[in-house]
Amino acid sequence: MALDGMASVRGERLRRLAHDRLTPGTLTTISLLGLLAIWWIAAAVADSRVLPTPPQVFEVFWRDAVSGELWFHLAMTLMRVAFAFVAAMAIGSVIGIGMGISRQANRFFDPWLILFLNIPALVVIVLAYIWFGLNEVAAIGAIAVNKIPNVVVTMREGAKALDPQLSEMARIYRFGAAKRIRHVVLPQLQPYFSAASRSGLALIWKIALVVELLGRSDGVGFQINLYFQLFDVAGILAYTLAFVAVMLAIELMLVQPFEARATRWRRPR
Amino acid sequence: MALDGMASVRGERLRRLAHDRLTPGTLTTISLLGLLAIWWIAAAVADSRVLPTPPQVFEVFWRDAVSGELWFHLAMTLMRVAFAFVAAMAIGSVIGIGMGISRQANRFFDPWLILFLNIPALVVIVLAYIWFGLNEVAAIGAIAVNKIPNVVVTMREGAKALDPQLSEMARIYRFGAAKRIRHVVLPQLQPYFSAASRSGLALIWKIALVVELLGRSDGVGFQINLYFQLFDVAGILAYTLAFVAVMLAIELMLVQPFEARATRWRRPR
Amino acid sequence: MTGGLSNAAPGAPLRVSITRKAFRGADGKLVEAIAHVAFEVPGGSFVTLIGPSGCGKTTTLRIVLGLETEFEGSVVRPDPDGRIAVVFQEPRLLPWRTVEENVRLALPEGIGTEDLDELFDVLGLSEMRSRFPTELSLGLARRAALARAFAIRPSLLLLDEPFVSLDEMTAARLRRLLTTVWSARRTTALMVTHNLREAVQLSDRIVFLTERPAKIRGIHEIKVAREARDAEWRETELRRLDREFPGVL
């Protein structure tokens, strides 16, 4: 009844190698191809102006890529997204951790948070443009202000769930503030930070679209709105997918390797 | 040099009572009044059509409240928000936990997630309306589809951070699926769930605004946009704040007591 | 390298034969945890594992439990449908459930809860039933974990250093409780301990392991009935074992 382990260690090691090293890339490729296939089939079946096929979208992409227009708008949007992201994550994390740690601060600022969380993007953007003029600072500021409450909410939960045992240890062993934040707090907040930054990037980009729609003269949002006015879905998708491709590249080439390193210590399940 | 503890236990108990029971309500009130004061002062200083004072906003609120218009639009929006919220949290949690638990599933679906995370709300909403018609189902579906990827991202991080020790315990003691989810998994995911639902409600409401702008004839989003066309900031704020008030009431009367119960076990810090 | 884990009929022995178990460390290096550990736990008997810290005892239990599947060798578990209870080296309680809930959650359908009062009483937990694990001292938490394991009336019981962090009086009381629980149903039990006195008092067989990677250092059978193991017998036995396996006592 006993099944004796027969595979040799060497064999196992190879198998594990294949499992761990080769598959990720392949899997991602298969995944992307699957997505493309679903889209293509859906577009072919729908046969509608509203859902163009991949080649139709690629045509627009190629046209605007060759003319350089796409890169320009993409770069403008990415610039705004990057600045707003850094600002929102930094400010939001500080506030969120503060509120998570101090119960009094949390009680006091919670209503403010709920307010800022629920102010429509439109209101913030319009007020920013009105007060600070139709310029980059207003645009980026408006995006960041829209995102900050979301970062706060997530990081606050993380700070509330901090392990008091480790904080006590750090206190007794007199970790300085820097040490404590870097080695005790941040590693515990990593999953919250990951969640906040992934959904954060997406949210920021969506707000950037509105910001560009309402008062900027370049950027992907500006272009998408233009194509929307013409009801040119292929154009909208071409710009959307160009941005998604950048995000995917960031995810696969920066975020995932970084996360893999940061969570090395977790026992593989 | 020793400071002897002199306060009696009874005194301490009273002090703690005051500290724990009375202050929350008072603090929240002070907090809200503070917010109102800041707004009022800012509006008085700015003295601009663009930043109306509290009474000006209240006037619009009162006018539309008396006519019943505000309640109607608010109810429509809340209805959409509620349905979309439940759908998005349920579907998003299931997908997110699945991706967090299975490394292969995560690898495969991660690119899809990034895609759906970054598709502009506009695109989803327009496609939903065109395919399914301008009806409530399309509207609510579009909102949910916009939100689901964000829930997935947060819950996935939570699932990745699940304590394997407890899972092992549950496995050995043969907890059934229901027991395992309810008593082992969900309590660990609570902070992630809290984060996802708070920022989720806010995000859903913001998307609802766009959904109502693009294809509904009622709801707060519809009204806010009308007021935007007229650049009537008082009107925009009246409707915004009416919604915020509802969210605040939910937060203070439902979410916080629930969370307090759910996190009773955490050692107070 | 995936080792076999299978189940034999009830009453059958637990057969452990691990020919190699290595971990891949996060630094990429291989950690050889077990070189060759093979022993048997006859159905209804009590076997103790003793070995230096870090030698692979917990790993052996984990393999028996099926929590580690990548190993060379085989494990045959008695009684396929029998309940298994473990006292892990850490309490592993659900921090968001009270002590009582933690125990109840582990109870399978068929088992009544009438006996819980008595169990909590013996374990000195009566007052703590409705408290959360974060409010317990480590010793109390360990006792709650023991309560959980005893409550389900297992057919296979695995204990990883169950009585550390307890004062001698409590530990003695719990050892007596264990003997009662165990002999009432002739549970098959495998315990890890560093305490040779405890081992001598409780076991039918003691398996001594070497330093990591673990090999069998020797197996000692105790034929004397538990009731006959008085203080004097114990001292002689301990001295004998100390001579045979120096360093353990």
Added chain:
Amino acid sequence: MTGGLSNAAPGAPLRVSITRKAFRGADGKLVEAIAHVAFEVPGGSFVTLIGPSGCGKTTTLRIVLGLETEFEGSVVRPDPDGRIAVVFQEPRLLPWRTVEENVRLALPEGIGTEDLDELFDVLGLSEMRSRFPTELSLGLARRAALARAFAIRPSLLLLDEPFVSLDEMTAARLRRLLTTVWSARRTTALMVTHNLREAVQLSDRIVFLTERPAKIRGIHEIKVAREARDAEWRETELRRLDREFPGVL
């Protein structure tokens, strides 16, 4: 109810006088943890606390550390600026840092790291330096926690059952290490243990506590120099203590 915690000059004794400590349970009820515990740890001496599981020993240490501020009574700590090291009842390592990083992070500026090699060596951790705590056995993790405490050369050392989950040989080695570390700098040390043998071997003074809520059951002074405490002396001492405080051995 907030108790006083203050610092006296170096070389001064650690004075503990807790007249009451109660916890508010999550169920709203009060848990009386400490009734009256007052003792002194003379500067540079080694005192051990022994008491039943759950009686309030860890709570006493936490009050001394300043981690619990709501209590009645006072604690006077020697040497305001002196370093404090604790071995908690659980290892409390940062799981995302390697063993070595865990130790280094605790080192204050002034302390060199030359001695770490030797320390890791004695603790049997040399091979584990670059591993993560999740990859350690519990015994190894406890040793890492000991390494951290010893490495910072504290002036006040608090140990909460430091040698459980270790085999007797390792434990004996570590006790010797503790004696070396402690006598080299005449650290003031306060240890909690359930092991009377250990207490008798290491301490200058043993404080026996009652069941919860903790009161002083008795204080036993050991005047014999550590070098003179041979096996024979120990057995006599143990028997005497067993007679005086039955149930502890």
Added chain:
Amino acid sequence: QETPSRVEPIRVGVLQYGTVNWELDAMTREGLDTANGVDVEIVPFAGEAASSVALQAGDVDMIVADWLWVSRQRATGADFTFAPYSTSVGSLMVPQNSPAADLGDLTGKTIGVAGGPLDKNWLLIQALAKREYGVDLSSANEIVYGAPPLLTEKARTGELDAVLNFWHYAARLEASGFRTLISGTEAAREMGTEGPVASIGWVFRDSFAEEHPEAIDGFLAADLATKDLLTSSDAAWEPLRTMMKAEDDAAYRILIQRYRDGIPARSPGDEVKDTEALYALLYEIGGERLVGPSETLVEGTYYSGLGNGP
């Protein structure tokens, strides 16, 4: 097979506070729709985009849009068609005291443009400026594209030196002390059209017109009747006053005046001829980006009653 007394239903998607809604409100209020054999259901929306989404989703039968959009959609396969509604288009507004007297003075300024870079008035005005004054407006000035209400506000506060905005925003600006530098209609005429071209109109599907010819005819007749009423009677405007959200009396009067100015009065033939000319011009200026794949106005863009049918 239908009795003449039968009333055809028709759903029209409009901006809630948009100018079209004024007209439809007057129409239904006065019962001019049923008098012409149609029952108009007004479906209000909050945004421009919503109505075009609604038409494509089939949830309304008719919206208001411009012929260029219709032609472009037809070129890519849609069966939309167009019947003139108004010649009112955007105007380039400057403050009363602005030193600018004509397009040639617009250099080094900040100009807000509401319709985006492909707005046809904007293209016409740019073409005109280049031809008449040799000024490339978009490189000689800082151009800010943005939401119409935001740009209006920015013009008021002086952050913008000039703003090209839709007619009712322009009218409101006029009421608060701005003047028209040039209107889209004027620009078009200077660029060669013979008269004011109705650039926006009722848009519906060919298929709807085929299935419900009475509905379309009845609706267009009702529209004419309403326009007559609103031209001749000031009293007919009174009930619309709240809906118009005029800031003051001046704005109210200007809005009425500009509305009346925009009523198309030319024969369909002239209209189509000018439109085709304009289309050719726009193709020249804006290229495919603007007009879509067709070089000429797509056949059937203009609804010609039964002439469009089989």
